[in-house]
Amino acid sequence: MLRALDIRDILLIDHLELGFEAGLNVLTGETGAGKSILLDSLGFVLGWRGRAELVRSGAAQGEVTAVFDLPDGHAAFAVLEEAGIPQGSELILRRVNTSDGRKTAWVNDRRCSGDVLRALSEHLVELHGQNDDRGLLNPRGHRSLLDDFAGLGPKLAELRGLWRARAKAASELMAARKAIEALREEEEYLRYSVAELDKLSPKAGEDEALDRQRRQMQGAEKVRSDIVRALSVLRDEKGAEDSASEALRWLEAVGGEAAELLVEAIEALERGLNELALASDAVEDTLRAMEFSPAELEACEERLFAIRGLARKYEVQPDALAEHAETLRTKLEQVDASDAELGALEAASKAADAAYRAAAEALSAARHTAAAKLDAAVMAELAPLKMERAVFTTELTDGEAGPEGSDAVSFVVATNPGAPAGPLAKIASGGELSRFLLALKVCLTGGASDVTMIFDEIDRGVGGATADAVGRRLRALGEGGQVLVVTHSPQVAALGQHHWRVEKNVTNGQTLSTVKPLGVEERIDEVARMISGDTITVEARAAAKALL
Numbered sequence: 001m002l003r004a005l006d007i008r009d010i011l012l013i014d015h016l017e018l019g020f021e022a023g024l025n026v027l028t029g030e031t032g033a034g035k036s037i038l039l040d041s042l043g044f045v046l047g048w049r050g051r052a053e054l055v056r057s058g059a060a061q062g063e064v065t066a067v068f069d070l071p072d073g074h075a076a077f078a079v080l081e082e083a084g085i086p087q088g089s090e091l092i093l094r095r096v097n098t099s100d101g102r103k104t105a106w107v108n109d110r111r112c113s114g115d116v117l118r119a120l121s122e123h124l125v126e127l128h129g130q131n132d133d134r135g136l137l138n139p140r141g142h143r144s145l146l147d148d149f150a151g152l153g154p155k156l157a158e159l160r161g162l163w164r165a166r167a168k169a170a171s172e173l174m175a176a177r178k179a180i181e182a183l184r185e186e187e188e189y190l191r192y193s194v195a196e197l198d199k200l201s202p203k204a205g206e207d208e209a210l211d212r213q214r215r216q217m218q219g220a221e222k223v224r225s226d227i228v229r230a231l232s233v234l235r236d237e238k239g240a241e242d243s244a245s246e247a248l249r250w251l252e253a254v255g256g257e258a259a260e261l262l263v264e265a266i267e268a269l270e271r272g273l274n275e276l277a278l279a280s281d282a283v284e285d286t287l288r289a290m291e292f293s294p295a296e297l298e299a300c301e302e303r304l305f306a307i308r309g310l311a312r313k314y315e316v317q318p319d320a321l322a323e324h325a326e327t328l329r330t331k332l333e334q335v336d337a338s339d340a341e342l343g344a345l346e347a348a349s350k351a352a353d354a355a356y357r358a359a360a361e362a363l364s365a366a367r368h369t370a371a372a373k374l375d376a377a378v379m380a381e382l383a384p385l386k387m388e389r390a391v392f393t394t395e396l397t398d399g400e401a402g403p404e405g406s407d408a409v410s411f412v413v414a415t416n417p418g419a420p421a422g423p424l425a426k427i428a429s430g431g432e433l434s435r436f437l438l439a440l441k442v443c444l445t446g447g448a449s450d451v452t453m454i455f456d457e458i459d460r461g462v463g464g465a466t467a468d469a470v471g472r473r474l475r476a477l478g479e480g481g482q483v484l485v486v487t488h489s490p491q492v493a494a495l496g497q498h499h500w501r502v503e504k505n506v507t508n509g510q511t512l513s514t515v516k517p518l519g520v521e522e523r524i525d526e527v528a529r530m531i532s533g534d535t536i537t538v539e540a541r542a543a544a545k546a547l548l
Helices: 033-043 076-083 114-125 139-150 153-185 188-198 206-235 242-251 257-261 263-289 294-314 318-336 336-383 428-446 464-478 490-494 522-532 540-547
Strands: 001-009 013-019 021-028 061-069 091-098 103-107 110-112 127-129 391-402 403-414 451-455 482-486 498-507 510-517
Touching: 001 033, 001 103, 013 033, 013 510, 021 033, 021 464, 021 490, 033 091, 033 127, 033 294, 033 451, 033 482, 076 114, 091 114, 091 257, 114 498, 139 153, 139 336, 139 403, 139 428, 153 318, 153 336, 153 498, 188 294, 188 318, 206 294, 206 318, 242 263, 257 263, 257 540, 263 464, 294 318, 336 391, 336 428, 428 464, 451 464, 464 490, 490 522, 490 540, 498 522, 522 540
Parallel strands: 021 482, 021 498, 127 451, 451 482
Antiparallel strands: 001 013, 001 061, 061 091, 091 103, 103 110, 391 403, 498 510
């Protein structure tokens, strides 16, 4: 609900503070008094596009502040959360327009863009007038209005989910087809390469091991001859081992005092013989390990060169050949499994499409049922508005499938029996259009609303009992909510629960607009003025009292 509106230096207003109430609020005044300025000011703070020049002549800047009360669960909270703006039960919008055209906006003292203001305004205010394309006259919004009337929110949420699932399944199928098509183009290459790599079956680290083995075998002959000589020195007749053994025997044969002197020498020779034996065994083991045939060297070199050749061919490191072979094998397995994979994805896509179409058909059926109910409800509202001969129809046609189904919805009217039906905005005259809009709004609202509804001279062109019927429906719309009406109709003004008069005065050569809340006696005078004009007669006052 709009609780307060503060306007400073906007057009003909220097400073104006307004406090609004729940129910039906009416604003009246002479033509040109400035009623439209209030709407322009409200539209400015809500981010709507309007007049380019708003700043009052001579002022450095103009400023508008609007304060709204938000009940728990109000849709505006989602917009505030997404924009990262502090939340509370009170929402304060402020926007400044400098004389050079720059505009700056704040929401709850947090700087924001015009887009945020407009997103909030969608959940705060509805403006309806005879030439308003933001409201009921815009055919693009007729489907959502019908859905709201029918309470189809849960069905719409379900259908949006099915649409996303359908799109995802179709996307996955298309991606799989492209990927498999690309793989099939290289199937022959994959099969040849996998067979070639599997035949060689390279292992990680094998290149280094073969290279080391090859170097060992290439240098083994020269090294082996040196080792053989060393072994012959150790073990051959008159070699080191035999010479040491013979010396030990001679020393052990020595007796007498000399034997005691040779103990240490004998022990050293015994130790040396043991070490010589160990060295001989180690040299002999090395010789056995270095034994190879020329065929072994040839086989080692062939495998080493084969591995390195494939590495160059596939442009990978030798150690990465095994991993590359596994990658190619995986691609080949995908080709081999492609028929089954595509079949599963095609089945999933068909199932998702069938689920979406079934839900869309159910939603369409619900819309057709709701359309008949809405038509009957609007026709029932038109009779008291003196349009019992008019025909209102909610027309559903097939459109392009989307997340909200494939129904195109349009409100069409025929103002008289036998007259051609057409779009609401094109067929009805000014007075007829206002009554169509009001009847529609009464039916679509269906109770309390969290949105402040503003009707700008929607009663233009009607009077008498019809104007009274318009006023009663506007008052009904205000029950449990808030309605602001700019009106020239005394019947409508008399039904308002809160009344403001807009006046234009010239003070010190400066023209300014003011807005004054009216008490009981002042309301009588204002309604009487609306009946009789500038000169308020006794009869006009009596009529005003009767209306009030």
